[in-house]
Amino acid sequence: MDRTCVKNNRNKTKSGENGEKRDGTFHLQNPHLERMDEDVLYHLGLNTTSHNFVEMFGDVKFVCMGGTANRMETFAYYLLDVLGLKLPTGTTLIDISRNSHRYSMYKVGPVLSISHGMGVPSIGILLHEIMKLLKYAKVKDPVLFRIGTCGGIGVEGGTIVISEDAVDGLGSSYFQVPVLGKIVRRPAVFDKELIEELKDCVDPKDSYKTVTGITLCADDFYEGQGRLDGAFCDYTEAEKMEYLHKLKDQGVVNFEMEALVFAALTHHAGIRAADVCVACLDRLKGDQVNTPKDVLYEWQKRPQKLVASYIKKQLEKCMLSGTNL
Ligand SMILES: O=P(O)(O)O[C@H]1O[C@H](CO)[C@@H](O)[C@H]1O
Numbered sequence: 001m002d003r004t005c006v007k008n009n010r011n012k013t014k015s016g017e018n019g020e021k022r023d024g025t026f027h028l029q030n031p032h033l034e035r036m037d038e039d040v041l042y043h044l045g046l047n048t049t050s051h052n053f054v055e056m057f058g059d060v061k062f063v064c065m066g067g068t069a070n071r072m073e074t075f076a077y078y079l080l081d082v083l084g085l086k087l088p089t090g091t092t093l094i095d096i097s098r099n100s101h102r103y104s105m106y107k108v109g110p111v112l113s114i115s116h117g118m119g120v121p122s123i124g125i126l127l128h129e130i131m132k133l134l135k136y137a138k139v140k141d142p143v144l145f146r147i148g149t150c151g152g153i154g155v156e157g158g159t160i161v162i163s164e165d166a167v168d169g170l171g172s173s174y175f176q177v178p179v180l181g182k183i184v185r186r187p188a189v190f191d192k193e194l195i196e197e198l199k200d201c202v203d204p205k206d207s208y209k210t211v212t213g214i215t216l217c218a219d220d221f222y223e224g225q226g227r228l229d230g231a232f233c234d235y236t237e238a239e240k241m242e243y244l245h246k247l248k249d250q251g252v253v254n255f256e257m258e259a260l261v262f263a264a265l266t267h268h269a270g271i272r273a274a275d276v277c278v279a280c281l282d283r284l285k286g287d288q289v290n291t292p293k294d295v296l297y298e299w300q301k302r303p304q305k306l307v308a309s310y311i312k313k314q315l316e317k318c319m320l321s322g323t324n325l
């Protein structure tokens with residue numbers, strides 16, 4: 001486990017140290033964008049010629065992402081309720097990205113709720129396009145959340161896990177991607193202040209725990225997470241358990257499949273971000289996700305409740321102080 005990197009990044013974490021400018025706007029480090037007459041955000045089904053990004057998205061302050069379209073639509077309706085917003089009678093929210101047939105995107109006041117699919121490449125593509133969308137819309141200081149599910153490691157099913165750091169399957173806290181035939185390494189860093197702010201929003205009356213720790217971002221659900229129940233498996237149960245216990249001793253509390261690129265690309269742009277997942281199971285107790293569907297569905301709402309309560313708190317703070325977010 002590349003703990004040195006984890007430690008170094010932890011100390012350096014300060015939003016804005018990379019791409020963020022003092023006035024809250026953030027900088028995408030790509031000189032080519034300025035020279036383009038039009039930008040087609042292909043996977044979002046939007047482009048800068050046909051769509052007025054400032055009008056459509058200029059008031060966005062929070063972007064929430066999760067794997068499935070169903071979850072993100074449910075979250076959008078939940079937000080309407082939490083924020084006390086009402087749709088005109090007889091109307092529904094529309095999927096802004098429906099023409100892309102890739103991701104689904106809903107807008108509720110200053111919040112975008114978007115599905116990202118499974119794994120690093122899928123959320124990576126979305127992050128490129130969402131960060132450009134925010135840039136073209138002239139959004140200042142956006143905050144990004146992933147509201148997901150995960151496999152706990154020594155963490156009971158139903159527990160919320162907020163990622164403090166992200167590592168890959170080899171223990172490195174860098175997102176590594178081949179670019180022009182060479183590996184580019186970007187540190188995966190979550191905003192520590194945001195984690196504390198989220199912890200402050202935990203409802204003490206919750207019947208479940210909320211914990212923090214290191215997240216292992218795997219490139220696979222089965223062998224990549226040490227499961228015995230994939231189509232292939234070349235290791236024994238004893239080897240699997242030794243691996244899981246070693247991870248636990250190193251402070252790894254959960255497996256999921258997006259944290260590394262999520263932390264790295266947002267940090268690279270100077271955008272604050274947090275990964276909040278509910279554990280579907282404790283991997284020290286098994287591999288199969290066999291909790292009844294209705295229970296899993298209720299658990300899935302737990303990260304949504306925490307993030308919605310954070311958003312509500314931030315909006316109330318601004319109303320009280322008469323400032324813009
Ligand atoms: O439930 P979400 O948040 O989509 O994500 C988790 O679930 C998927 C695997 O089942 C992976 O994408 C993993 O990160």
Ligand SMILES: O=c1cc[nH]c(=O)[nH]1
Nearest residue numbers: 149150151255256257
């Ligand atoms: O075990 C799990 C559960 C959800 N998502 C994962 O990536 N792993």
